Amino acid sequence: MLQNNELSAHDPCGQTPEIVQKLASVLKQRGQMMATAESCTGGLIAGACTDLAGSSDWFERGFVTYSNAAKTELLGVPAALIAAHGAVSEPVARAMAEGALAHARAQAAVAVTGVAGPAGGSPGKPVGTVWFGWRVDGRTLSECRRFDGDRAAVRARTVAHALGRLLALLDAPP
Numbered sequence: 001m002l003q004n005n006e007l008s009a010h011d012p013c014g015q016t017p018e019i020v021q022k023l024a025s026v027l028k029q030r031g032q033m034m035a036t037a038e039s040c041t042g043g044l045i046a047g048a049c050t051d052l053a054g055s056s057d058w059f060e061r062g063f064v065t066y067s068n069a070a071k072t073e074l075l076g077v078p079a080a081l082i083a084a085h086g087a088v089s090e091p092v093a094r095a096m097a098e099g100a101l102a103h104a105r106a107q108a109a110v111a112v113t114g115v116a117g118p119a120g121g122s123p124g125k126p127v128g129t130v131w132f133g134w135r136v137d138g139r140t141l142s143e144c145r146r147f148d149g150d151r152a153a154v155r156a157r158t159v160a161h162a163l164g165r166l167l168a169l170l171d172a173p174p
Contacts, residue, residue: 016160020052023167027058027108030170035104036062036162037075037096037111039087040130044159045110060106065096071113075099088113088125090133090142097133098140108170109135110162116154130158136169 027034036045046062049055063074068087071077077095085091096111114130121127128147133140143165147157 016048016156016163017051019160019163019167020048023049023163023170024052024055024058026167026170030107032107032170033058033060033105034108034110034166035060035100035106037100037109037133038062038064039066039071039096039112040114040116041112041155041158041162042066044155045112045162048159048163061104063100063103071096071099074103076102086125088115088129088131090131090144093131093133094140094142095133097135097142101135107136108166109133110166111135112158112162114154114158116151116158118151128154130154130161132158132162132165134166134169136166141169 038045043062043064049059065071065074068082071082071087071092072079075096076099077092081091081095093111093113096113097109100109100111111133112130115121115125115127117127126146130145130147132143145161147154
């Protein structure tokens with residue numbers, strides 16, 4: 001697990017609108033659409049994307065799968081995978097990203113599952129733990145981050161990191 005509370009180039013909190021504008025440009029240049037699969041952010045990533053006028057040109061759909069049942073029913077995440085690893089885990093984040101593309105007319109996806117707090121943490125998965133999954137150019141990538149702060153801060157940093165990393169992956173050669 002990456003234990004980094006510093007803001008990185010892919011986590012510029014407060015820069016989400018600028019990231020979304022760049023992401024929109026890259027997706028439109030590629031002729032691609034994106035989808036989101038969200039748990040701990042409850043639709044904030046999709047909301048950040050659709051705040052930009054004209055987002056229907058590059059944003060296809062968002063899945064808010066807060067419950068384990070929703071992850072299984074809407075994204076096809078196997079219930080056994082959730083039971084074995086927990087909802088906040090690398091295998092589930094990856095399956096969410098893959099499921100988003102399988103159930104959308106999109107070519108890129110981002111998924112997040114985490115513990116936004118203030119309750120719900122454990123010694124192995126403290127509050128602020130977020131697993132990310134991205135599906136881009138036929139590859140599924142994942143990463144774990146831990147963010148400090150209250151619920152709003154964890155969720156805001158999750159949105160910024162999810163979109164910033166997706167932008168970097170789409171901008172990089174496959």
